[in-house]
Amino acid sequence: MIHLSVLSRSYYFLIYLVLLSILSFSVFLGLSDWLFSEPNLAWGIIADLTLTAPLVYLIMIWKTKIPKLSVVPVLGLGILIGTYIIPASHQLPLTIFKSYVLPLVELSVLFLVGRKVIHATSAIRKAKRSADVYGVIKEQCALMIENIKVSRIFATEMAMIYYGLFAWRKAKPGVNEFTSYKESGVVALLIAVVLVVLIETVGLHFLLIRWNESVAWIIFGVSLYTAIQVLAHQKALKRRFIQVSESQLELKNGLFGDLVVNWDEVESIEAFTRDIEEEGVEQLAFLKGLESYNLLIRFKNEVTIEKLYGMKKKCNSLLVQVDDRERFLNLVSERV
Structure with a gap:
């Protein structure tokens, strides 16, 4: 009798085998000479990459534990393959798909996650x-x-x-929650950064538009998004609080640093504002060197801070800014 887990593994293997077969056959056709003798073949290849492959994959994973949204990377892979294997002169259907269908897919994903x-x-x-x-x-x-x-x-x-x-509604910290921005002046600093980026962007835009309009608008878009990122971090600072629970300490710095540790991992917490030159010491901050800190937390073993986009940073000690420091130290002294 075949064990159920063996069947499950076999089915998962079959899913990826079918997907790989569709993509490989599309690549074979796209790189063949048939595409130049039969221009309409490009429509079929692009349909396989952007419709057939994602739909077949979605149907096969529908009753499995594989997340339904994993079909999005499959679609992205199909678009990427089509962009590289289909000659530019035959990419009209792919251009239509990118312009009209892909934005709908992106909005649908945002809607599902947002809900x-x-x-x-x-x-x-x-x-x-x-x-x-x-x-x-x-x-x-x-x-x-x-x-x-x-x-x-x-x-x-x-x-x-x-x-x-x-996120415009004000947030208030709970009894065992602490802010980290009121006494550091970091909010004013970040607002200044946003204003400088916007002012420089507008000036640079009018300068570049005389040279190359496309480049000017690309740089304008990137700069505007950078300003939104800094603004988002500044607003997250005011809404994400450092939390002290019975079992854990949750340290948060807007969108640029998260660390959750159990109390038995913490060696000591002390008031600290001096300069420190010591290996394995990190600062929980976006603009290191410009933001202040008033606590030094030492850990018994190396811990990992989660940065932007899931990037990791290891440290043995951490410099942190906590408002109402004395109340924080009194609260954590019972646990460390």
């Missing part, structure tokens, strides 16, 4: 707990996107949009 985030956030608020929306976004993306690296990138982009454009 789940709203429901999860509402549940947290009903339970009378502070809603760490970025944390909720990361949880929901991890549930829907199997690859943790991809899910973290997607979560960061979602958080940038949420905090940069929609």
Whole structure:
């Protein structure tokens, strides 16, 4: 009798084998001489890459534990392959797909993730707990996107949009929560950075547009998005709090640094504002060297800080800014 787990592994293997077969056959046709003798073949190849492959994959994973949103990377892979194997003169159907269908797919994904985030956030608020929306976004993306690296990138982009454009309601810290921006002046610093980026962008845009309009608009878009990212971080700082629970310490620095440790991993926490030159010491900050700190946390073993887009940074000690430092030290002294 064949064990159920063996059947499951075989089926998963079959899914990827079928997908690989469709993509490989499309590549074979795209690189063959038939494409030049039969120009209409390009429509069929692009249809296989952007419709057949994602749909077959979606049908095959529908009743499995593979997240449905994993079809999005499959679609992206199909578009990427089509862009490289189809000659530019035959890419009209692919251009149409990119211009009209792909934006609808992206909006649908944003809508699905956004709806789940709203429901999860509402549940947290009903339970009378502070809603760490970025944390909720990361949880929901991890549930829907199997690859943790991809899910973290997607979560960061979602958080940038949420905090940069929609998060305007004030948030108040709970009893065991602490802010990290009121006494450091970092909010004014970040607003100044946003203003400088916008002013420089406008000036540079009018200068470049005389030389190359396309380059001018690309740089304008990148600069504008950079300003939104900094603004999103500044607003996240005011809405994501350092939390002290019975079992854990949750350290948060807007969108640029998260660290959750159990109390038995913490060696000491002390008031600290001096310069320090010591290996393995990191600062939980976006603009290191410009932002202040008032605590030094030492760990018994190396810990990992989660940075933007899921990037990691290891450290043995961490410099942190915490408002109401004395109350924080009194609270954590019972646990360290």
